[in-house]
Amino acid sequence: MTRIVIMGASGRMGQMLIETINRSDNATLVGATERPGHAWVGRDLGVAMGGVETGVPVVDDARDILAGADAVIDFTSPATTVALADVAAQAGVVHVIGTTGLSEDDIAALEQMPDTAKIVRAGNMSLGVNLLVQLTKKVAAALDEDFDIEIVEAHHRHKVDAPSGTALMLGEAAAEGRGVALKDVKDSGRDGITGARKRGDIGFAALRGGDVVGEHDVIFAADGERIVLRHLATDRAIFARGAVKAAVWAQDKQPGHYNMLDVLGL
Ligand SMILES: NC(=O)C1=CN([C@@H]2O[C@H](COP(=O)(O)OP(=O)(O)OC[C@H]3O[C@@H](n4cnc5c(N)ncnc54)[C@H](OP(=O)(O)O)[C@@H]3O)[C@@H](O)[C@H]2O)C=CC1
Numbered sequence: 001m002t003r004i005v006i007m008g009a010s011g012r013m014g015q016m017l018i019e020t021i022n023r024s025d026n027a028t029l030v031g032a033t034e035r036p037g038h039a040w041v042g043r044d045l046g047v048a049m050g051g052v053e054t055g056v057p058v059v060d061d062a063r064d065i066l067a068g069a070d071a072v073i074d075f076t077s078p079a080t081t082v083a084l085a086d087v088a089a090q091a092g093v094v095h096v097i098g099t100t101g102l103s104e105d106d107i108a109a110l111e112q113m114p115d116t117a118k119i120v121r122a123g124n125m126s127l128g129v130n131l132l133v134q135l136t137k138k139v140a141a142a143l144d145e146d147f148d149i150e151i152v153e154a155h156h157r158h159k160v161d162a163p164s165g166t167a168l169m170l171g172e173a174a175a176e177g178r179g180v181a182l183k184d185v186k187d188s189g190r191d192g193i194t195g196a197r198k199r200g201d202i203g204f205a206a207l208r209g210g211d212v213v214g215e216h217d218v219i220f221a222a223d224g225e226r227i228v229l230r231h232l233a234t235d236r237a238i239f240a241r242g243a244v245k246a247a248v249w250a251q252d253k254q255p256g257h258y259n260m261l262d263v264l265g266l
Pocket residue numbers: 007008009010011012013014033034035036038060075076077080097098099100101122123124125126165239
């Protein structure tokens with residue numbers, strides 16, 4: 001049994017992760033956190049979620065509970081994630097990171113964690129999107145710059161970062177397929193008189209509204225034809241299942257940095 005702590009237990013993903021672990025045969029929930037001052041802190045997790053007592057209290061500092069855990073799953077905010085990475089590395093537990101919106105500095109900070117850090121990070125933990133990442137790389141490698149690449153994503157009204165972590169993964173895959181660096185061809189800020197599209201650019205567009213779980217199109221648009229690769233998420237359980245799988249998978253791996261392609265063997 002992999003003993004797991006959930007960060008941000010009251011969040012959309014936090015609650016989905018707790019339900020997923022409760023149904024799992026190879027993972028068990030040993031702790032839950034929320035940010036300091038949150039109404040759930042100090043309460044029993046089951047009661048806070050509107051159910052029966054579980055004996056798992058919600059705490060506001062992961063340091064208090066990581067000693068009894070094998071892994072911590074973290075879908076919170078960039079600042080929380082970077083701070084937790086050090087704590088998880090010191091405790092020698094797997095750190096599964098689903099948080100998106102990390103800046104270049106945040107990613108550099110994660111990469112500079114102590115040698116004991118064992119991190120699995122992905123902007124999308126679902127099987128379908130990770131398969132789409134591989135397909136995108138292949139299609140981009142097969143086509144030349146006559147095909148303009150555009151990535152369009154849609155999410156619920158509460159999402160705070162754009163482009164989504166998934167869109168950036170797909171953009172990285174497309175750039176890798178083309179043999180270029182995404183930072184050199186990324187265009188995510190069209191507004192006003194932008195001028196004509198630059199050949200070879202990879203464009204991003206983000207829609208926000210309602211309760212959309214997550215939708216991503218990778219469009220390869222040429223003169224006379226268009227290829228569209230699409231993933232539609234209709235249930236957050238797909239992300240939670242991937243994250244729990246990552247926590248279990250990483251338990252017997254060497255410290256280092258992994259992603260969902262490693263976990264899924266894609
Ligand atoms: N990789 C993937 O597959 C997926 C990634 N995501 C990403 O996961 C992140 C969370 O998404 P979502 O669940 O929708 O967001 P929510 O806002 O619903 O959840 C985040 C939770 O973290 C809590 N939190 C904030 N700071 C701390 C802290 N210091 N310690 C403990 N908990 C804290 C928040 O509390 P409070 O609200 O009180 O601040 C909140 O409950 C986003 O970055 C999103 O993009 C989402 C889905 C899939």
